Amino acid sequence: MASKSLIEQAKQACAYAAVDNELKSDAKVVGIGSGTTVVYVVERISQRTDLKDTIYIPTGFQSKQLILQYGLRVGNIDEISSIDITFDGADEIEPSLNCIKGGGACLFQEKLIASMSKRFILVADDRKDSEILGSRWKQGVPIEVSPYAYLKVINDLIALGCQNPLLRMGAPAKAGPAVTDNGFFIIDADFGIIKDVVKLEAQIKALVGVLDVGLFPGMAEKAYLGMSDGTTKTLLRAI
Numbered sequence: 001m002a003s004k005s006l007i008e009q010a011k012q013a014c015a016y017a018a019v020d021n022e023l024k025s026d027a028k029v030v031g032i033g034s035g036t037t038v039v040y041v042v043e044r045i046s047q048r049t050d051l052k053d054t055i056y057i058p059t060g061f062q063s064k065q066l067i068l069q070y071g072l073r074v075g076n077i078d079e080i081s082s083i084d085i086t087f088d089g090a091d092e093i094e095p096s097l098n099c100i101k102g103g104g105a106c107l108f109q110e111k112l113i114a115s116m117s118k119r120f121i122l123v124a125d126d127r128k129d130s131e132i133l134g135s136r137w138k139q140g141v142p143i144e145v146s147p148y149a150y151l152k153v154i155n156d157l158i159a160l161g162c163q164n165p166l167l168r169m170g171a172p173a174k175a176g177p178a179v180t181d182n183g184f185f186i187i188d189a190d191f192g193i194i195k196d197v198v199k200l201e202a203q204i205k206a207l208v209g210v211l212d213v214g215l216f217p218g219m220a221e222k223a224y225l226g227m228s229d230g231t232t233k234t235l236l237r238a239i
């Protein structure tokens with residue numbers, strides 16, 4: 001069997017460390033994010049024998065399939081009012097743990113689950129480690145929009161200072177735009193270096209037609225970063 005690339009090893013290391021250190025035996029409800037790094041979170045959880053009664057709340061189709069694939073209990077967001085802890089990936093993380101998410105077109109359900117969680121823990125390899133948002137993730141801020149409103153939102157984003165907002169396309173897997181788990185489109189909006197994350201998030205969220213934006217300010221408590229030398233670095237949000 002081919003050995004894992006260094007990046008995959010880094011993802012696995014940070015995910016395993018996050019689960020080992022943060023997931024306590026008394027956790028009743030656990031949120032599971034989306035993307036390639038949380039696969040290792042679920043893999044590690046499935047190796048535990050002390051979490052028999054725990055239910056797992058997915059953040060989208062991939063996340064739900066992952067929970068089922070590992071034989072864990074899927075919970076329904078309609079049946080719970082709070083989540084003990086959520087693990088999720090990120091596309092860029094700055095030292096204060098503000099982050100960009102949505103590179104894989106999942107962001108609204110992720111933000112919803114994060115907002116219901118007592119603790120929100122990020123797992124990522126060190127390509128996501130950044131001094132300031134917008135300096136490493138160059139694809140732009142992902143924004144989930146109603147298909148009916150996408151052109152109006154693109155024009156609004158230009159008025160907000162985005163040079164070239166792009167409607168994300170589904171090629172080669174799908175002709176036409178990428179469609180999210182909620183039946184919405186994604187616009188990638190490059191705002192360059194983002195100095196005021198809170199303000200930009202509020203401005204974009206206020207646009208009619210926007211479901212949510214992949215800026216997550218002030219939500220994560222801790223980030224586990226898998227480094228290329230095999231170690232894991234932990235970042236803690238200053239409160």
Ligand SMILES: O=C[C@H](O)[C@H](O)[C@H](O)COP(=O)(O)O
Nearest residue numbers: 035036037089102104105106
């Ligand atoms: O849309 C996708 C999600 O926000 C992911 O959590 C994010 O893109 C990070 O994914 P990955 O762990 O694959 O880098």
